[in-house]
Amino acid sequence: MSYETILVETRDAVGIIRLNRPKALNALSRQLIADLNAALDDFEADAGIGAIVLTGSEKAFAAGADIKEMQALGYVDVFMDDFVARWEQLSRVRKPVIAAVAGFALGGGCELALMCDLVIAADNAKFGQPEITLGLMPGAGGTQRLARSVGKAKTMDMVLTGRMIDASEAERIGLVSRVVPTDELVETAIAVAQKMAGLSLPAVMMAKEAVNRAFESPLADGIRTERRLFHSLFATEDAREGMEAFLDKRPAAFRNR
Numbered sequence: 473m474s475y476e477t478i479l480v481e482t483r484d485a486v487g488i489i490r491l492n493r494p495k496a497l498n499a500l501s502r503q504l505i506a507d508l509n510a511a512l513d514d515f516e517a518d519a520g521i522g523a524i525v526l527t528g529s530e531k532a533f534a535a536g537a538d539i540k541e542m543q544a545l546g547y548v549d550v551f552m553d554d555f556v557a558r559w560e561q562l563s564r565v566r567k568p569v570i571a572a573v574a575g576f577a578l579g580g581g582c583e584l585a586l587m588c589d590l591v592i593a594a595d596n597a598k599f600g601q602p603e604i605t606l607g608l609m610p611g612a613g614g615t616q617r618l619a620r621s622v623g624k625a626k627t628m629d630m631v632l633t634g635r636m637i638d639a640s641e642a643e644r645i646g647l648v649s650r651v652v653p654t655d656e657l658v659e660t661a662i663a664v665a666q667k668m669a670g671l672s673l674p675a676v677m678m679a680k681e682a683v684n685r686a687f688e689s690p691l692a693d694g695i696r697t698e699r700r701l702f703h704s705l706f707a708t709e710d711a712r713e714g715m716e717a718f719l720d721k722r723p724a725a726f727r728n729r
């Protein structure tokens with residue numbers, strides 16, 4: 473399948489989506505979000521795919537919502553269209569998604585990265601929520617996911633001033649999982665995705681669901697969800713295989729059932 477604004481490929485059991493509007497630093501146009509959602513749907517439905525990598529170029533993961541498109545919109549337009557609701561599809565993907573971020577991840581670009589399960593950053597990455605400098609504010613979860621991810625101090629600093637942070641600060645505050653040299657970014661992210669894709673997919677998906685519950689519910693509810701999901705994995709052949717393989721001192725051969 474070919475798209476106007478993204479490039480899509482698969483490597484073994486990993487689906488790779490590359491945002492590709494180089495002239496606009498991957499600004500997130502309506503078309504780009506539609507293309508991204510279609511590609512995510514395809515990878516979700518493909519039983520051969522166990523993990524997804526979302527990346528951009530070396531200069532920009534994404535420089536935010538497309539300001540040229542947004543400039544033309546009025547209140548009734550954004551309200552009637554429920555502008556940005558479609559962006560949330562990324563946060564509903566059940567398979568693991570890794571953001572591989574080089575260059576600018578600003579505004580909606582930072583928010584897309586925050587919707588992914590883990591962020592691997594190139595050493596040239598820059599994260600920011602500059603909407604306030606446009607007279608706007610984050611609208612795709614930036615105030616909420618960033619606050620849950622890095623806390624109030626850094627979130628207020630970024631959201632109220634538009635200050636960009638570099639990769640090492642992003643790692644220090646817990647926004648990114650790992651920082652790697654820029655030229656190793658995509659290969660590292662694919663290797664991490666391949667590691668996940670080689671595991672039991674039901675276990676990986678349930679573990680993702682359980683971790684995400686931590687951001688949505690009181691502790692006791694989250695613990696209960698975790699326990700129910702943990703119990704349910706005892707019904708899978710993969711858990712039998714994983715434990716047996718450990719005791720047999722051989723690699724496990726998971727079959728995702």
Ligand code: HXC
Pocket residue numbers: 495496497499500535536537538539540556576578579580581602603606609610611612
């Ligand atoms: C549309 C954009 C764009 C954007 C860059 N471009 N960002 N077009 N929307 N968000 C375009 C520029 O207009 C320019 O086009 C080309 O990309 C290259 O950009 P330059 O500014 O010339 O590059 P540079 O000097 O290297 O500066 C890079 C930059 C800067 C610091 C990233 O482009 C920038 O500040 N961009 C805007 C970042 C921003 O405010 N993002 C938040 C958007 S609001 P031409 O045609 O002139 O070559 C948002 C709201 C999310 O995301 C809420 C939910 C929707």
